[in-house]
Structure formats: C-alpha cells, structure tokens
Amino acid sequence: MKKHIVCSLFLTTLLIVGVMNNMTEANSSDVPPPFEEAFPEVGYKSVEEALKEFEQHFGKELKLPLRVPPISFTHKFGRFSNSDGEMNDSFEMKLISDQMPRNHFKIDVRPLEYKIPFDKYVTKVYMLDNGQEASFVEYSRVGFNMLVFERDGWQYVFSIDQEVADQVTAEVLVRIANSIDYPQEKEL
Template sequence: MTRSISLLLISFCLFFFLTIYATANDKSSPYEEIYPEIGYKTVEAALEDFEQHFKQKLKLPLRVPPISFTHHFGRFNDLDGDINDSFEVTFINDQLPENHYKINVRPIKNNIPLREKYVVKTFELKNGSVATYMTISGFNVLVFERDDWQYMLSIDKRVSDKVTPETLIDIANSIDY
C-alpha cells in the first residue's frame, strides 16, 4: 500500500519536473520527443495495451477540463506483477505549464488507499458511487470507482479557479455512456 502511494507521488513529481523543465529550458526537446522517451505514446495505443493486459474494456471520460491543452499522451505502466499496473492519460500545454491534467486508472483490487489527511470533501456521482476530492502534491485529485476500476482525475492546483471540484465531478459523470 505504501509502495503504491510512493509510486503515485513519484509519478506526480516526475510529471511536474518534466513540465517545469521543458518550460524553463528554451533548448529542451519538444514534448513530442520527451514524453515518448519515458514510455508515453498515443492515448489509443496505450489504452489498447492496457485493455489487452487486463482483458477488459475501459471507459474514459468524454469531457476534459475547460482549459487549453496542446498535447495529450497515454501510457500503460506494466510493472513487476499486476499490483502497480495502471493506465494514464496526460494533457499538457507547452505554453501554460499550469494547464496539466491527468487521468490515472488501475484495477480496484489494486487501488491506492485514500489517506484521510488529504481528503477535502466527498461527492455523490450520478450513478450513486462516492467520489473523494483530495489535495496531493500540488494537485487537486478526484478519486472514484466504477466498473472494477479506480479512477484518479488530477488537475494542477494553479488552475483551481477554472477547474473546480464540480468540474471534476462533471468529468467523472461523463463516463456514463
């Protein structure tokens, strides 16, 4: 459990570092080069890898936050065993580093336990399930479960005036199709 939380925090820190580094370093490689070097590919290709690995379809939200993005990438994290395997989609803006949003999905049986100290509020989704809104390492995160998956929708805190908890709830509810 602690390992899963550590991996999540490392993932957030790595993502944050890459975003800041690519923005601050004028001579850095464009995102089209940086992200594939660390395992990202098209969302569709990563989703296919994830679904084949778990032999189950995954529904993604139809909505995204109402901020601009210039790039989106997907990655299937296939680590030792299944316990830390996950799917992620990253949306970024190469001109506005605060505009980054991430979807992370893993099987419920290997979920990341929620720590009370990060919980801000809970909400009820359209389908009756509970969604937990938290703040973790510079991100606002909405965590919920559906169809055997744990979803984590993460948005940079710097855009919290534009992407509210209610916006994340609307995004979570857009999976009902």
C-alpha cells in the same frame, strides 16, 4: 601600480566576457526537446494505443470520460505501465500544454484490488450520477487536486494542477467523471 590595476581590470573584463559567452552558448543548447519528442522517450504514446495495451493486459474494457477540463491543452499522451506483477500496473492519460505549464490534467486508472488509499486526505465527498461516491482531495504537498472514485472494477484518479483550481473546481471534475456514462458510440 597603475599598470597593475589596468592589467587586473583587463583580465577581469576578459573573464566576464568569457563567462557571459559561455552562458549564452549553454542557454542556446539547453533548450528542452518538444513534448512530442520527450514524452515518448519515457514510455508515453497515443492515448488510444496505451488504452488498447491496458485493456488487452487486463482483458476488460476501460471507459474514459468524454469531457476534459475547460482549459487549453496542446498535447495528450497515454501510457500503460506494466511492472513486474499487476500491483503497479496502471493506465495514465496526460493532457498538457507547452504554452501554459500549469494546464496539466491527468487520469490514472488501476484495478480496485491495487487501489491507492486516499481516505485520510479527503476534503469533500460528492455523489456521481451513477450513485458512486467520489472523494475530492486537496493536497498542497503534491501540487494537485484530485478526484478519486471507483467504477467497473477500476480506481480512477483525476489530477489537476492546483494553479488552475479556480477554473477546474471539484464540481468540474465531477462533471468530467459523469461524462464516462455518456454513450461512447452513436447507434445507427
């Protein structure tokens, strides 16, 4: 009987050590690739390159804000989605941090004729400096707060992770939207 118990304990110990060894090996090989490798694999590139593709596709200029949220980011990427037809074609700019995953800001832009309706989710409406309205959306199901507005034939959607909503408020998003009107280049 004692021999049977000792044998069972020995086999159980071997099993536990084997499982722990496999878990250690799995964890060391399961390290995700850095953002600069992972994002290009799903179509992201430099903001400038994606912006150029978007503008060439639609044949008109897209203005981006000069301001960004007052939180730290480690990477910025752009993506032009060119689907069949123009209905789902859009530009996306993503600012993210590999140090703080909640630091995630995104700008989506699409032609007004294919805008996404957000009317039923609007929490508050703000007036931009150019006289246009901007709708603020707090929608906990998606985990992002959004500022949605229209200008120059485009629908802009600014999205910020709700975990940083205390730092990046609706008013901060409005200031970012208003920075689109700052001169993009200095005149000599």
